[in-house]
Amino acid sequence: MLSVNSYFSKTTSSAPLAIFRIAFGLLMFISMIRFWALGWIDKFYIQPHLFFSYYGFEWIKPLGDLTYVLFFICGLSALFVALGLKYTWAIITFFLSFTYIELMDKTTYLNHYYLVSVISFLLIFLPAGNYFAWDSLRGSRKSFLQIPKWNIDAIKLLLCLVYLFAGMAKLNSEWLLQAMPLKIWLPTKEDLPLIGFLFRYDWMIYLFAWGGALYDLLVPFLLLNRRTRSLGFIMVVFFHLLTAILFPIGMFPYLMIFSALIFFNYQFHQKIIDGLHQILRIKNHKTHQIQNVPFQHSPISKFKTVVLAAFFLIQIGLPFRYMLYPGNLFWTEEGYRWSWRVMLMEKAGNAQFKIVDNASGNWFYVNNEDFLSSFQEKQMATQPDFILQYAHFLYAHFSQQEMKDLSIFVDCFVALNGRKSTRYIDPEFDLTEGYDSFAHKSWILPFNE
Amino acid sequence: MNKKLVILSVFAALCFTNLMVSCSDDENIEVGEADQNTVDAVDNIDEDAVLGEAFTRGEMLTNWADHIIIPAFEALADDMDSLSLAANTFTEIPNQENLINLKQSWLNAYLAWQTVAMFDIGMAEEITLRNYMNVYPLDAEGMTTTLLAGGYDLTSVNRQDEQGFPALDYLLHGLANSEAEIITFYTDEFNGPKYKIFLTDLVERMRSLTYMVLIDWKERYREEFIERDGSGATESVNSMVNAYIYYFEKFLRSGKVGIPAGIFSNSPLTDRVEARYRGNVSKELLTTALHATQNFFNGLHFDGGASGMSLQGWIDHLEETRDTNDLDSLINNQFALIHAQVVNLNDDLGVQVTIDYRGMLETYDLMQKNIIFMKVDMLQLFDIKVDYVDADGD
Numbered sequence: 001m002l003s004v005n006s007y008f009s010k011t012t013s014s015a016p017l018a019i020f021r022i023a024f025g026l027l028m029f030i031s032m033i034r035f036w037a038l039g040w041i042d043k044f045y046i047q048p049h050l051f052f053s054y055y056g057f058e059w060i061k062p063l064g065d066l067t068y069v070l071f072f073i074c075g076l077s078a079l080f081v082a083l084g085l086k087y088t089w090a091i092i093t094f095f096l097s098f099t100y101i102e103l104m105d106k107t108t109y110l111n112h113y114y115l116v117s118v119i120s121f122l123l124i125f126l127p128a129g130n131y132f133a134w135d136s137l138r139g140s141r142k143s144f145l146q147i148p149k150w151n152i153d154a155i156k157l158l159l160c161l162v163y164l165f166a167g168m169a170k171l172n173s174e175w176l177l178q179a180m181p182l183k184i185w186l187p188t189k190e191d192l193p194l195i196g197f198l199f200r201y202d203w204m205i206y207l208f209a210w211g212g213a214l215y216d217l218l219v220p221f222l223l224l225n226r227r228t229r230s231l232g233f234i235m236v237v238f239f240h241l242l243t244a245i246l247f248p249i250g251m252f253p254y255l256m257i258f259s260a261l262i263f264f265n266y267q268f269h270q271k272i273i274d275g276l277h278q279i280l281r282i283k284n285h286k287t288h289q290i291q292n293v294p295f296q297h298s299p300i301s302k303f304k305t306v307v308l309a310a311f312f313l314i315q316i317g318l319p320f321r322y323m324l325y326p327g328n329l330f331w332t333e334e335g336y337r338w339s340w341r342v343m344l345m346e347k348a349g350n351a352q353f354k355i356v357d358n359a360s361g362n363w364f365y366v367n368n369e370d371f372l373s374s375f376q377e378k379q380m381a382t383q384p385d386f387i388l389q390y391a392h393f394l395y396a397h398f399s400q401q402e403m404k405d406l407s408i409f410v411d412c413f414v415a416l417n418g419r420k421s422t423r424y425i426d427p428e429f430d431l432t433e434g435y436d437s438f439a440h441k442s443w444i445l446p447f448n449e
Numbered sequence: 450m451n452k453k454l455v456i457l458s459v460f461a462a463l464c465f466t467n468l469m470v471s472c473s474d475d476e477n478i479e480v481g482e483a484d485q486n487t488v489d490a491v492d493n494i495d496e497d498a499v500l501g502e503a504f505t506r507g508e509m510l511t512n513w514a515d516h517i518i519i520p521a522f523e524a525l526a527d528d529m530d531s532l533s534l535a536a537n538t539f540t541e542i543p544n545q546e547n548l549i550n551l552k553q554s555w556l557n558a559y560l561a562w563q564t565v566a567m568f569d570i571g572m573a574e575e576i577t578l579r580n581y582m583n584v585y586p587l588d589a590e591g592m593t594t595t596l597l598a599g600g601y602d603l604t605s606v607n608r609q610d611e612q613g614f615p616a617l618d619y620l621l622h623g624l625a626n627s628e629a630e631i632i633t634f635y636t637d638e639f640n641g642p643k644y645k646i647f648l649t650d651l652v653e654r655m656r657s658l659t660y661m662v663l664i665d666w667k668e669r670y671r672e673e674f675i676e677r678d679g680s681g682a683t684e685s686v687n688s689m690v691n692a693y694i695y696y697f698e699k700f701l702r703s704g705k706v707g708i709p710a711g712i713f714s715n716s717p718l719t720d721r722v723e724a725r726y727r728g729n730v731s732k733e734l735l736t737t738a739l740h741a742t743q744n745f746f747n748g749l750h751f752d753g754g755a756s757g758m759s760l761q762g763w764i765d766h767l768e769e770t771r772d773t774n775d776l777d778s779l780i781n782n783q784f785a786l787i788h789a790q791v792v793n794l795n796d797d798l799g800v801q802v803t804i805d806y807r808g809m810l811e812t813y814d815l816m817q818k819n820i821i822f823m824k825v826d827m828l829q830l831f832d833i834k835v836d837y838v839d840a841d842g843d
Contacts, residue, residue, distance in 0.1 A: 187767065188680050188832040191506065248834075348829040350821045357715070364715045367703070374835045413821045420776075421825045 010149040013266030014131040015273050017152055018084075021128035023258040024119065025082025028094065031251040032075030041071055044108055048373050050393050051105040052386055055436050060103040067104075073097050081123075084133020087141070091128070095120040106386075107379045111342050112252035115162060119259075122158060122311065125304050126151045132273050137282060154308065155262050158315065160220035165319045165340040167216030170209075174330070174345070179209045180417040181346035189246055212343075215239050223263040236260045247343065325440050330416055331447035333383055334440060349381030349414040349424060353391065355398055358405040366394060382414050384425065384441050391431035408432050422448060504758075504766040506678040506686045512748055512757030513689065514671045520751035521564045521741075522663040528558040529656040536652040540645040543635040545628050552621050556730060558655075559614050563738040567696035567745065570688055571674065572665035578658055579700075580609045586720050587615040589623065596647040597640065603654050612651050614724070620648055623726030680832075687833050690760070694823050697742055702816040705735045709802050710809035717806045722799040731798040736791055743784045760827070767830050776826055783819040790815055 035041065045051075045062040053060065063070060074097035080090035099117045102109070127147050135141035174180045179202075186199040186208060198204045215235060222232030240253035261269075276282075322335030329336060330345045353366040368377045371393070380386040391408045399406055407430040415421035422445075429443040535554040539547040562582060569579055581603075592611035595601045603612055624631045635644050666674075677685040703713070704723070711717040723731050744751075748759020764777040790812050795801040801808055828835075 184829060184832050190504075191678070191680060346829055346832075348825045350825050352817065362715045365707070365712045367713050369699075378835050413825055415825045415829050418829065421821055 008148065008150055011146040012149040012152060013270060014127065014144050014147040015266050015269035016262050016264070017126060017128045017147065017155075018132040019269045019272055020155060020259070020262050021084065021087075021123070021133070022082050023261065024123070024255075025078050025080075027251060027255055027258060028078035028098075028116065028120075029075055029082060032071060032078060034251070036068075036071055036075075041067055043373070044375070045101075045104060048105070048376060049371050050390075052107050052376065052380070052389055054103055054106050055385065055438070057103045060100060062104045070097055070101060074101060084129045084135055084137075087129020087133060087135065088124075091120060091123050095124060105376075107373075107376045109337060110250075110252075111340055112249070112255060114338055115252075115255070118158065118315070119155070122154060122308075125308055126154065132276070152262065154312075155259075156224070157312065159259055159262070160224070161315055162340050163216050163220045166342050167213055169319075169339065169341045169344060170213035170216060172344075174417055175209055175213065178417070179205045181344070182209050182212075184346045184418050185247070192245070195245075212239075223260060226265075229263060233260060233263070243343075327440070327444065328447040331414075332441070332444050333385075345417055347382040347414060347416050348378075349412060349421075351377075351381040351387060351410050351412040351425075353394060354409045354411065355394065356407040356409065357403040358407055359403065371397075381412060382424075384444050385436055387412065387425060388431060388434050388436055388441070391434075395432050406432065416447075504763060506680070506684075507675060509748075509758040509760075509763060510675045510678055510685050510689075512759065513745075514666070514674050516750040516752075516755075516757055517745060517748075518565070518568050519663070519666050519671065521561075521568070522659065522666060524751070525558065525561040525565055526656075526659050526663050528554070528561040529652075529659045532558045533652050533656050536649055540635065540649055543632050543641075543645075545632065548621070548628055548632060552727075555614070555617050555621055556727075559724065559730075559734060560737050562614060563734055564741040564751070566700060566738065567693050567742060568689075569692045569696065570685075571670040572662045574692075576658065576661065578662055580606075581658060582613040582655060583615065583723075584610045584613060585615040585723055586725070587611070587619055589619050592616055592619070596643055599643060599646075601647075601650075603650065613655060616651055617648070618724050618726045620644070620651075621727075682834055686831075690828070690831065690833055691835065693742070693745065693760075694820070694828070697816075697823065698820050701735075701738055701742065702813060702820060705731075705738065705798075706809055706816065707813045709798055710806050710813060711802070712810065712813055717802040717809075719799045719802050722797075722802070725799055728797040728799060730796070732791065732794050732796045732801075735798065736788070739784070739787060739791065743781070746780065746784075764827065764830060776822065776830065780819060780822045780827070783815065783822060787812065787815045787819065 045067045046064070051061060074094060077090045077094040077097060080086060081094055095117065098113075098120060102113045102117060127144060130136050130142060130144045130147070133141065133143075136143035170176070175182075182205050186205050190196045190199045192199075219232055219235055219239075222228040222235065225232075237257055240256050243249060244253040319339035322329045322339070325332065325334040327334070330347070351368070353368070354363055355366060356363040368380075372380060372390070380390050387410055391410065394408055395406055409427055409429070410425050410431060411427050412424040413421040414424040424445060426443045426445055431443075434441070434443060532551075532554040535547070535551040539551045565573075566579060566583065573579070588610040595608065595611055601608065621631070624634050635641050635648075637644070674685050677683075681687065707713060709718055709721045719725070723734050725731070746759060747756060747761045749756045761777045761781070768776065790808075794808055794812065795804070798809065
């Protein structure tokens with residue numbers, strides 16, 4: 001216990017946390033503008049007729065035209081976070097608005113959106129607004145040169161977990177032995193300038209697969225170790241910029257590159273801050289040497305400890321939950337999300353829904369285009385929870401008409417990682433009889449190698 | 450601290466390179482050359498390790514444009530000229546002989562249309578050619594009102610279901626039961642001129658739209674089409690393949706077969722059959738469209754002589770390195786099954802729907818199977834996305 005206590009009483013410079021806050025806030029601000037400018041708010045959250053909810057979050061829906069206001073608030077709060085203006089309120093607002101946006105429709109689920117939610121949640125509990133921040137420079141908020149060391153280590157721990165889980169997820173036969181799905185993705189890039197020719201070589205694809213897995217597993221240790229840190233960071237930059245060229249992954253590479261700066265020592269960050277002081281002509285305001293509320297003693301800090309302990313336990317536990325489900329994880333996707341499984345599979349499907357009027361025996365097919373955007377249709381056709389929710393939507397829609405006693409069946413074919421497409425869902429199963437839960441969905445047909 | 454500076458400069462340099470590489474995606478010509486040089490250099494070092502011939506999208510696009518798309522539009526334009534001639538002859542002297550000729554010209558052009566309907570790209574997409582050429586069912590009542598009122602604007606979106614081949618179908622076959630009676634509509638002292646003018650206007654509009662697309666292909670779009678040979682979502686290959694599959698799914702499978710068979714509506718809809726007033730040619734139109742889509746898949750030249758790089762060839766190229774080696778034959782076999790089923794259908798799909806709609810259902814199911822091969826298996830192989838959106842592969 002002594003060593004634990006002494007760890008938690010260690011302090012360090014608050015410069016890295018300040019730089020992290022600024023970089024994170026600015027990147028989020030830019031990504032909100034990007035999302036808006038690409039017209040995606042309208043396309044994803046206004047145009048569609050229905051939205052796919054996460055189990056338990058069915059009450060979270062887009063707000064019609066007010067969705068723009070939501071994005072505005074989210075972008076503005078990101079800017080406030082970067083500036084360190086009303087930091088606590090800003091980061092809470094950002095976390096809530098961003099997470100709300102992500103929960104509106106799971107069609108757009110991305111691991112890096114989840115990462116943003118998770119980082120911003122963690123930032124609520126860290127004193128990131130107490131140094132080189134608008135408020136602390138103006139004296140309306142206390143400024144601390146030193147903060148508890150664990151504050152910075154918490155972010156490092158989170159980033160290491162992301163890399164390690166992403167690396168472990170790649171340790172499967174598809175990735176290592178078949179080089180899938182890279183074998184699908186990379187050869188189509190063979191007309192890329194400078195590096196495109198590489199993807200005509202089979203061994204090069206395997207090199208990318210093995211290199212990627214090794215990178216994920218090694219880079220946390222390279223970054224943590226002082227001697228290998230520079231090498232680690234060069235790898236971070238190289239790897240993420242390469243993925244930015246090869247894959248449509250938006251802001252994620254930049255988020256990871258700037259986040260990795262946190263591993264550098266405080267002098268590096270202090271230099272940046274000193275430079276910014278000069279450029280922005282900010283006079284040094286009175287700063288406190290150290291955060292004067294010791295971590296362990298106040299009730300608020302106790303509460304923080306519990307919340308953050310639970311937070312990290314969940315972070316470590318969640319990626320393993322797939323073990324509780326039978327069947328192939330990539331096929332059923334039960335326990336797939338929230339686990340840093342990035343770029344692991346290429347899945348495509350086609351689902352044809354059949355509505356049967358049990359009273360007359362008449363039936364007809366559904367034209368998915370009438371209800372779903374092309375992106376929603378694509379996501380729906382490969383994921384059982386989407387298929388189920390869509391079937392229930394169809395039931396509600398068609399049972400309003402003359403027919404009351406309906407059954408809904410789906411004929412769905414899915415191709416996974418370059419295999420020939422095979423039937424995905426039991427075509428005899430009446431989807432109106434199925435309900436979403438955390439339990440295994442027995443109507444998913446077994447995966448055939 | 451110098452070390453940090455080194456890292457920062459490496460970081461900046463990489464960022465810059467990244468920007469250059471991503472940007473230069475659009476500069477096809479220079480990049481293409483640079484790329485070619487690199488490939489050559491590498492080929493010399495280790496020839497065996499290279500996976501066959503490099504497939505180039507440019508080669509496929511050139512084959513599509515020069516040997517399939519442009520010749521198909523040229524053929525349609527020729528048929529439009531004949532149609533225009535026949536329409537003028539008929540309006541000058543509305544007799545039975547001229548009506549029969551006009552009907553034949555209409556059918557020829559309608560069959561030619563089936564070979565270009567899938568090319569909803571470039572100018573055809575811009576002016577929504579399909580929406581002015583072949584929207585059915587026709588709003589016959591609305592069309593008659595428009596025709597009699599005169600002063601119509603055929604470019605209006607509201608008039609899309611009052612023109613094109615379906616409108617001509619009605620004007621040539623649907624006005625009355627016999628040819629003699631139909632001719633009286635054009636010889637009528639009061640309304641005859643209105644029918645004549647409307648008929649001519651329709652034909653001229655279809656003809657000018659066809660030429661608009663053909664000339665654009667020849668003078669401008671061909672070059673752009675071939676030059677946009679990247680793998681991005683807005684590049685030619687992605688747009689064309691998406692347009693092709695969309696056509697097969699929405700217009701061939703659903704439009705010509707599924708909807709008339711009542712697959713989406715609980716009961717057969719005879720009035721949704723293509724060329725319903727003529728009746729006995731709907732199967733021929735379907736067959737022609739099917740052949741056109743299969744020929745496009747195989748890269749068969751429009752004149753039927755030879756074939757060039759195509760979806761089939763691309764599948765072959767990509768499957769060299771995979772365990773599966775049969776997607777192209779699966780798709781071609783499926784086409785064969787569809788043809789074998791369609792042969793059994795009545796020449797008039799409207800009759801087929803009434804006497805035995807299950808024949809149509811079976812056709813639909815066979816076509817659906819090919820949709821799965823193309824949309825699921827083939828698009829996965831080609832790594833073609835339906836949408837531009839951030840993704841991390843899950």
